[in-house]
Amino acid sequence: MTDTHKLNSSPRKVAAIQINSLTDIEHNLQQIETLLADAQQQGVRLALIPEMFATLDGKQYPAIAADDALYQRIAGWGKRFNLWLIAGAYPLPCPPDADGKRDPRVRSACLVFDDQGELQARYDKIHLFDVDVDDAQGSYRESDHFAPGDQPVVVDTPVGKVGLAICYDLRFPQLFMQLRAQGAEIISLPAAFTYTTGAAHWQPLLRARAIEQQCYVIAANQCGWHDDPGQPQRRQTWGHSQIIDPWGEVLSEASDQPGLVIATLEPQQQADIRQRMPVFQHQRLPPGVR
Numbered sequence: 001m002t003d004t005h006k007l008n009s010s011p012r013k014v015a016a017i018q019i020n021s022l023t024d025i026e027h028n029l030q031q032i033e034t035l036l037a038d039a040q041q042q043g044v045r046l047a048l049i050p051e052m053f054a055t056l057d058g059k060q061y062p063a064i065a066a067d068d069a070l071y072q073r074i075a076g077w078g079k080r081f082n083l084w085l086i087a088g089a090y091p092l093p094c095p096p097d098a099d100g101k102r103d104p105r106v107r108s109a110c111l112v113f114d115d116q117g118e119l120q121a122r123y124d125k126i127h128l129f130d131v132d133v134d135d136a137q138g139s140y141r142e143s144d145h146f147a148p149g150d151q152p153v154v155v156d157t158p159v160g161k162v163g164l165a166i167c168y169d170l171r172f173p174q175l176f177m178q179l180r181a182q183g184a185e186i187i188s189l190p191a192a193f194t195y196t197t198g199a200a201h202w203q204p205l206l207r208a209r210a211i212e213q214q215c216y217v218i219a220a221n222q223c224g225w226h227d228d229p230g231q232p233q234r235r236q237t238w239g240h241s242q243i244i245d246p247w248g249e250v251l252s253e254a255s256d257q258p259g260l261v262i263a264t265l266e267p268q269q270q271a272d273i274r275q276r277m278p279v280f281q282h283q284r285l286p287p288g289v290r
């Protein structure tokens, strides 16, 4: 380790990586590897990459879910770049149900690897984006490809306890209350948030979750136009990956281009906020019911 590395390094430096995933998987992986090398140079301890970073082309999901070499390459990034990696979301097979049967769809799985490349946690996206948006694509039916998960997950990491959520989950505050109840200090949100809904809702929702749960929020989004086969100008995502502190202040924010956002977490500041304004202890109502 060089002296410059030591100077740059903080035990609580985190990064959100923003990319533009195309149907060319190798292109996507190389974008990420370049940015992870940059993050390593800057002493980042934990990095988050977006939802469906390997490709946003639904037809490729079953093959990816079965591709062990690809999985091993991603798992290897933690060790190669000497950081904890939250691999946004990635298609993986559904676990078998009680009768041993499997849903033939995949799950949208967020994978947490440590700096030795060991899998430390897996969270499967609970809320699926079956929504009509006023954009060029118009209709999103995530449940055509994906089956939902059902378990909120918090994982202990060297930068703090991280509650895992994915993209559309952002609109369901009950999940974040649950993550805080399970000890979350940081919320991780990989996304492929659409341009239209992102322009309207992305930052206000991220800030709301940070303020309500008094958590850091690390949000890594896709950006730009995605080249759905035959329809290159159909799907566009919002970018604006960001890191927000537990008071709701945006510490660092990306534009609409691929890149890296970095911030240093300050647990003492978070502890002060939670002590001075103990909203968690002041709750008087149970979580909403349907």
Ligand SMILES: O=C(O)CNC(=O)[C@H](CS)NC(=O)CCC(=O)C(=O)O
Pocket: 051, 052, 056, 057, 058, 128, 129, 140, 141, 142, 145, 167, 168, 169, 171, 192, 193, 194, 197, 198
């Ligand atoms: O389906 C895939 O191919 C990969 N998954 C996604 O891109 C998912 C489902 S379409 N995107 C979102 O959840 C966007 C949510 C969003 O934009 C909002 O809540 O406004």
